[in-house]
Amino acid sequence: MPKLELRMSEAAILEASVVYRRDGFVLEAEFSLHAPWTVLFGASGAGKTTLLRILAGLMQPANGTVRLGSRLLLETNQGVAVAPGQRRIGFVMQQAALFPHLTARENIAFGLHRWARYERGSRAEEMLRLFEIERLAERRPRQLSGGERQRVALAQALAPKPQLMLLDEPFNALDVANRAAMIGKLRETGVPVLYVSHDLGDAWQVNADAMLLEDGRITARGEAQSILAKQREQVLRQLGIPTQAADRLRSTHP
């Protein structure tokens, strides 16, 4: 088992170094998050969801270290593994996992059980207002549309004031306008986000960092628009739209 050395830096929001193996798949990722919004981009099966589940504490890597701010969440060599509910990480999955027997308001307040009663109520109200779902507060998940469910799921994950949000392609079912609105709402909160996507349209965001995950390894990191430029050009070429880079490439290699 390789010994992993984690480079610590004070400014990092999250620092992680994990090795995970299962059924022939190997995930070996070492990275740190510095920007308030980071896109984890990669094809299906690259290991994006696995990486998020490890960060959230839902899966245990063979070897690894995870540090959120100054708090150590995982250190396999020392047997440290903070429980998912104590990590202060919000996680919204592709399919909103809402409790079907609870109303939207009760779902949002589920993670606030240790809060004082009046704070619980006011925080749930605040989340309902933020995501503009006050009128849905007393509805159960089966009475909500896909987009409304995702809004409730985001409010639920944000309610306990996490230090980091992990979003695993939660807006796949939304139209472009709704998707942009949700991203806007999240950015308003100021909570750092690690946003997983295999959709270039989603990942191509201004003022965001990006990490490219390929076959279980992070192959590039940096500003989203420069890291994903190659992928963008490929897509544009497939669509038959000429790009400057493609043109440049053609002129240097006729």
Place this chain on the structure above:
Amino acid sequence: MDLQALSVTLRLAAITTAILLVVGIPLAFWIVSTRSRLRAVIEAVTTLPILLPPTVLGFYLLVLLGARTAVGRVWIHLTGHPLAFTFAGLVIGSAIYSLPFAVQPLVAGFSAVDVSLIEQARLLGAGRWRLLRSVLLPLSARSIGAAALLCFTHTVGEFGVVLMVGGDIPGATRTLSIAIYDQVQDFAYGAANRTALVLVGIAVTSLILLYAWRGAYPHAKAGASHE
């Protein structure tokens, strides 16, 4: 109609059902949430009463509750009489005999809860107790109802364990199924028939309730659209 036997039967079934829900819920939760190697052994032991002849179970309970074992001797020391051939002894025997009818539906109900909801509860800080109380129990209400109905009905109809552990004491351990046996021994076929009909009625009502509560099958709606 032996009303005394009916009263003993219903009391026994109600108390046994209550005990089995209290014991069965944490036991089923442990079974679905543990990674212990003991899980298979515990599951086998809790299911054993389905396969064992009731007389075998009754025999061992009789030995366990009598003066031959430490448990039995402690009970005699505390109360002045053995547990066997008392209503309390009958409750213990019934609870063990009907244990699988509580645990099996509860395990099935807890296992059917969507894993993503359990993960979500953990992510939102729910410990084991809150997970059980706020997620698994409300989402397994039908299975809990099924467990209660099955325990009640199974206890109402038991014979072998009751006869071995409780004997046939009117007002204390004589249940309806023992009363039928007595009535047939006395060639009182009319009375036996009336008693049997009460037992059939309880069983049929329980099963109809059980299946009605389960709701329609998923294919029912699709089938209806072709009509």
